[in-house]
Amino acid sequence: MYAVIKTGGKQYKVAAGDKIKIEQIAADVGQEVVFDQVLAVGSGADLRVGAPLLAGATVTAKVVEHGRHDKVRIFKMRRRKHYQKRGGHRQHYTEIEIGAIAG
Template identity: 50%
Template sequence: MYAIIATGGKQYKVAEGDVIRVEKLGVEAGQTYNFDQVLAVNNGEMIIGTPTVAGATVSATVMGEGRAKKVIVYKYKRKTGYHKKNGHRQSYTELKIEKINA
């Protein structure tokens, strides 16, 4: 059984027991978070929502928050002496999928 959920402008294919990293949710570690934007559920037969599946939720436990590896942004223009180096670390929330309610 798996489901496709939408959060943070992205879509994730999840199954029970999976550990995923999503955009920062601002929820304390150890708490339960429910996703109500379930786009599709497969439990033997595929159920596709329009745009979401009515009554379907995915429950997850928050394992913690963190920051991803640094991405270097380097801007450069030749012959002018212009170059600028910048870095970015995206914040994320790590979740463990507990139950898919179809």
């Protein structure tokens, strides 16, 4: 059984036991979180799709860790104008392990 959930402005296809990295959420390590924005639930050839969300469908997950992704280098340059600018960014994430899918 799998589900498509929406969190942090993105959509993820998840199944029980999967570990995924999502945008950082306010939850402690080891805490159970419930995602109620479920877009679809499927099992084999059977697929139920919401419009846009499935009523009553939930996905339960456990927070494994918080962290930061690798640095993304940003470099801007205007040739022949003596302009160079360097920067970087590290995005925060929360790693979760999917538990039960209900709905």
